[in-house]
Amino acid sequence: MSTIFRLPGDLHGVSGDCSFRHYGVCPMPVVSTCRSLFKSKASWVGLRCVVLSRSSRRRTISSRKGDANHPVRALFTGIVEELGTVADVGTVEDGFEMTINASVALDGVKLGDSIAVNGTCLTVTRFDDNSFSVGLAPETLRRTSLGDVVPGSLVNLERSLQPTSRLGGHFVQGHVDGTGTIVSMDKEKDSLWVKVKTSADILRYIVPKGYIAVDGTSLTVVNVFDDELAFNFMLVSYTQQKIVVPLKSVGSKVNLEVDIMGKYVERLLAGYTTRPAQT
Structure with missing residues (x-):
């Protein structure tokens, strides 16, 4: 299978033995031409190598272990595309x-x-x-x-959100706090009430009329049931057609991400409550 190895400046060549196999960087056959030039780029290629298959046109990326220490930063709005x-x-x-x-x-x-x-x-x-x-x-x-x-x-x-995007929902990081379990799904005309039970650690950050991301969907909490460790929300007809929650059933799990602002406030207030009294 013929491949192209891409570097800045549109450097490329045809498949052969990878000159970076010695460095443990690229597990795939890449170029044989311009090998000396590629070796000079070893430090850059050590981050990640991108391979484009001519036959399948499927682009792949291979990273060395340790790249997980440098995660990609992204932000979402909770508006499912x-x-x-x-x-x-x-x-x-x-x-x-x-x-x-x-x-x-x-x-x-x-x-x-x-x-x-x-x-x-x-x-x-x-x-x-x-x-x-x-x-x-x-x-x-x-x-x-x-x-x-x-x-x-x-x-x-x-x-992920771009600088020019409209913020139709709320800031969602994509860092799931945990899961909840659907305990009821009830129709009211063309709307759908959904009630979700979760842990006390997550429920503490959920407030009525506040934001929550359920399976990545930005939703408004209607009620919080502290004694049941649960909360509910309503889905209008249009939203039901665009997301996966209505396709689930009682007992199904959903991913939950609470509004990050609640965590920041708690963290800041903790600093004041733990300070020693001034004399």
Whole structure:
């Protein structure tokens, strides 16, 4: 399979033995031409190498271990752009990978971009014209409901916020705080009431008329039931057609991310309450 190895300045060549295999950087065959020039770029290539397959046109990214210490920063609005379909979930070397069929989320996508999948910020590691793949860390599977998805599952997708984007929801980081369980789903005319039970650690940050991201969807909390460790929200007809929550059932898990402002306030106030009294 012929490949192109891209560097700044559109340097490229055709496939051969990778001159960086010695450095443990690139696991794939890359160029044989301009090898001396590529060796001079070893420090740059050590960050990540991008390979474009001519035959499949599927772009892939390979990073050295330790890149996780430098996470990609992203921000979302909680306005779902489309429902993607999980095509495959499986294991890869040293981890797990999920491939999702999509269309809107692929518009302008680049390797290393962040896409929120059911509210979880994930990094694009491969993509083609119809799908993209993301890596799943063990901590992600423990903290979120993504471990429950199977091929054919629908998931909420949102690309990261750009400086020119309109903020239609609220600031969502894609850092899931934990999961909740749907305990009731009740219709009221064409609207849908959903009640979710969660842990006390999460509920403490949820307030009536406040924001919460449920599977990455920016929603307004209606009521908080402290004695039940639960809260509810209402979905209008339009929203029901655009997100995955209405497709779930009682007992299903949802990803929850509370409004970050509550955490900041708690942290700041803790500093005052723990200060020693001044005399």
